[in-house]
Amino acid sequence: MSRTLSRTVRAVVAVVAVVTVAALAACGGTGPGGGSGGSGGAVTVFAAASLTDSFTRIGRDFEAANPGTAVVFNFAGSSALATQIDQGAPADVFAAAAPTPMDTVTRAGNADGEPAVFVRNQLVIAVAPGNPAGVRGLADLARPGLKVALCAEQVPCGAAARRVLDAASVTLTPVTLEQDVRGALAKVRLGEVDAALVYRTDARAAAAEVAAVEFAESAGAVNDYLIVVLADAPHPDGARAFVAYVRSAPARAVLAGAGFQSP
Amino acid sequence: MTPAATDPAAGAPVRTRRRPGRVPVALLVPATLGLVFLVLPVAGLLARAPWATLPQRLADPAVLTALRLSLLTATLATLLCLLLGVPLAWLLARVEFPGRRVVRALVTVPLVLPPVVGGVALLLVFGRRGLLGEWLDSAFGLTLPFTTTAVVLAEAFVAMPFLVIAVEGALRGADPRYEEAAATLGAGRWTTFTHVTLPLVAPGLAAGAVLCWARALGEFGATITFAGNFPGRTQTMPIAVYLALETDLEAAVVLSLILLTVSVVILAGLRDRWLTGP
Numbered sequence: 001m002s003r004t005l006s007r008t009v010r011a012v013v014a015v016v017a018v019v020t021v022a023a024l025a026a027c028g029g030t031g032p033g034g035g036s037g038g039s040g041g042a043v044t045v046f047a048a049a050s051l052t053d054s055f056t057r058i059g060r061d062f063e064a065a066n067p068g069t070a071v072v073f074n075f076a077g078s079s080a081l082a083t084q085i086d087q088g089a090p091a092d093v094f095a096a097a098a099p100t101p102m103d104t105v106t107r108a109g110n111a112d113g114e115p116a117v118f119v120r121n122q123l124v125i126a127v128a129p130g131n132p133a134g135v136r137g138l139a140d141l142a143r144p145g146l147k148v149a150l151c152a153e154q155v156p157c158g159a160a161a162r163r164v165l166d167a168a169s170v171t172l173t174p175v176t177l178e179q180d181v182r183g184a185l186a187k188v189r190l191g192e193v194d195a196a197l198v199y200r201t202d203a204r205a206a207a208a209e210v211a212a213v214e215f216a217e218s219a220g221a222v223n224d225y226l227i228v229v230l231a232d233a234p235h236p237d238g239a240r241a242f243v244a245y246v247r248s249a250p251a252r253a254v255l256a257g258a259g260f261q262s263p
Numbered sequence: 264m265t266p267a268a269t270d271p272a273a274g275a276p277v278r279t280r281r282r283p284g285r286v287p288v289a290l291l292v293p294a295t296l297g298l299v300f301l302v303l304p305v306a307g308l309l310a311r312a313p314w315a316t317l318p319q320r321l322a323d324p325a326v327l328t329a330l331r332l333s334l335l336t337a338t339l340a341t342l343l344c345l346l347l348g349v350p351l352a353w354l355l356a357r358v359e360f361p362g363r364r365v366v367r368a369l370v371t372v373p374l375v376l377p378p379v380v381g382g383v384a385l386l387l388v389f390g391r392r393g394l395l396g397e398w399l400d401s402a403f404g405l406t407l408p409f410t411t412t413a414v415v416l417a418e419a420f421v422a423m424p425f426l427v428i429a430v431e432g433a434l435r436g437a438d439p440r441y442e443e444a445a446a447t448l449g450a451g452r453w454t455t456f457t458h459v460t461l462p463l464v465a466p467g468l469a470a471g472a473v474l475c476w477a478r479a480l481g482e483f484g485a486t487i488t489f490a491g492n493f494p495g496r497t498q499t500m501p502i503a504v505y506l507a508l509e510t511d512l513e514a515a516v517v518l519s520l521i522l523l524t525v526s527v528v529i530l531a532g533l534r535d536r537w538l539t540g541p
Contacts, residue, residue, distance in 0.1 A: 079509040100510075147409075152492060154509035175409040176491025177498075179505060183487070190383075191392040192408050 042070035043238035044090060046081040048097035048225065050121065050181060053205055054258040055095070058251045062242055065250075069238055077155065077180055078102075085110055085230065092239035095227040095246075097121070098156035102226045112236070115228035118247055119260035122222045123160055125213040126188045126198045126206075133194040137215045138164065141195055142172040149187040149196040152177040156223055157184070161197040163221035185210065199223070201259040224263070305523065312520055313513045320517045325494060326503070330521060333500040336411065337479040340418035341426075344475045348426040349468065353456065355427070356434035367431075374424045381420055382488025389416065389489070413490035414497050418479035426475040433467020434460070473530055480526055 047055050052075045059071040074081065074091070082101035085091055086108045094111070095118075096102040102115050127135050133146060141148050151158030158177065165172065175193060178184040184196040189209045203212035227246060229239040245251055252262065313320075320326065354360075355367055373381055389396045389407045399405040407413045441463060445455040461468070483501040490497040492506070500522045507515040 077509065083508070083512065149491070152506050152509075154506045174493070176493055178492065179487055179502075186383075186488075187491070190386050190390060192386060192390050 041235060041238065042072045043092045043235050043242050044072050044074065045093040045095065045242060046074045046076075046085060046089070046091045047093075047095040048078045048081070049075050050097050050199060050201055051075065051095055051225070054201075054255050054260070057254050058246060061250060061254070062245045065245070066241065069241070071242060079104075079155070088232075090232075090234055091230055092233040092235050093227065093242055094230055095225065097225055098159070098223055099226060100156070100159075102228065105228070105230075110231050111228045112231045112233065113229065115226035116243075116247070117224045117263040118227050119225045119255050120222045120263055121199045121201055121225065121260055123157070123164060123197050123215075123218045124200045124203050125215060126185055126196045126203045126210045127194065127213055128188065128191060129209065129211050131211050131213065135195050135213050137213070138168050138170050138217050141197075142170050146195065147193040148172055148174045149176050149178055149184040149193040150174040151181055151184050151197070152179060155180055157181040157197070157199060160221040160223050164197070164215075164217045167220045168217045199259075204259040222261070225260070308516055308519055308523070311513070311516050313517065316513070317517060320514065321521065326518060326521065328495050329498050329500050329503040329518075330525065332411070332414070332495065332498065333480055333522070334525070336414045336418055336499060337476050337482075339415045340422055340479040341472055341476040343415065343419045344423040344426045344479075345472060348423050348471075348475075349430055349461075352427045352430035352434060353460070356431045357439075370427050371424050373421050378421055378482065378484030378486075379488050382417060382485035385413075385417060385420060385485065385489040389413070408489060409491045409493065409497060411490075411496055414486050414499060417485040417489045418482045421482050421485050422475040422478040425478050426471040429471030429474060430464060430468055433464035433471070436467070437463045469533075473533065477526060477530065480522070 045055065045059070052073075055073060055075075059073060062071055063069060074084075074089075076084075078096040078098055078101035081094065082096065082104040085094055085105050094102070094105055094115075096105075096115075102111075105111050106115065125135055125138070125141065127133060133140075135141065135146075140146070150161045153159055153162050157180070176184075176187065178187065178196075181198050181202050185198050185202050185206055187193045188196045188198075189206060195213075200212065200214075203210055227243055229236060229243055233239045256262070351370065355363065355370070376384070386393060386408060388394050389399070391397065391400060391406055391408065396407060399407070407416065437460070441459050442455050445459045446452075450458065481501055482499070483505060486497070486499060487502055487505075492498050492502050500518060504515050504518045504522070507518055
């Protein structure tokens, strides 16, 4: 009786151990960058969410230009990515949508060399197609009754919005301070707000559902995108090749097509 | 799990003494692993907490505003869930009607729906151009998105299934003969419900309400999507935590600890009161 019980116990313990190890291994394998599982020699790029469309294309072009190499992406908010990198995520390249998250990574000693500005982005006013509210410039956003979404000041698009509004001395009370630029854009797409300050690239990506109103003050809050090879890169050579490719003519053409400006 | 073996005449639940004997290792090991797995991340938060700057962060009016809003909206959402969810649970447990299985499955949908999608769904119904929202706007000049009401609705949408499932489970576990006895003694269905059924399922109801409140308190995705984020109006603690994470990991840790402490204190306090009786 007691022998059967102890055998059962041992079996249960073994199962628990196996399941735990398997679960941990699975987590590692499917985590950002693919970890050790499957991705082999792939270059892991942590890139700002706003680079999703263009970097996916650039990654494919890079793989085509360099047979045998592979690139995998982890797209998220730059600050979240910076936190992941500083907590030891196995990444090769970091492309941030603003200097602040890049500074976090450099200060923690996780960057290999100086980050380089590779593109710039600036704000436009996103409105419903046909601009039914008749928004012509920044000052119109302060009109009573007009519902405006901004990004929260903690995220780059919100900081940029604060800078342009302050510079233009426009005071407005937004109905919401969104967690990221896509959130602000979604509120315009759904018709919940009349206007939102978003990046030109985001407005262009959603061109079917939103119209972009350019405004002069936007030049006062241009956002620098930086890219760097990481100090603990598992594939430093591939990482350097990818960064070089991002700054080459074909990649610049893709980025320009998405609405980014050259530095 | 435990059969409804309590004697209704005794009022307070009977505490059965644990049988002597060793705890089987086959249960102890996974139980300990489970506990460690749940507690360790909280320990990680505690380890990273900047204790030195804690007092000044606690006194930050922005933090208190978010905390107050969170407690208020979670409580209102729980009340809304009780008001609508308990009758729904009763219907599912006690009334035979065609399509009951489908209705029961529908009730659990918000559980599996990613909360952000839930928020979009709420916008599509209650938004300015939503199915009902457009009518609310034109008929009453009422727009829900970006209001505190929207926060309550988003939290209730996500949390109600927890309450309904818990209460329905309790109702199915409760012996219907007590209700039948009440009916034989001349009580109507409503009287039976309020005087027999509800007291019978009180522990399940309390557990469901606690789960519901806790889920509402932690709600993030549906809230930020449907209600947006504006300090004092729709910025709840989880949203404040998320935004703090963008710039200041320590601030995010502090905010999380405040939310955790407050909720644990409230839940522990309520639980003792509800489950041990006066």
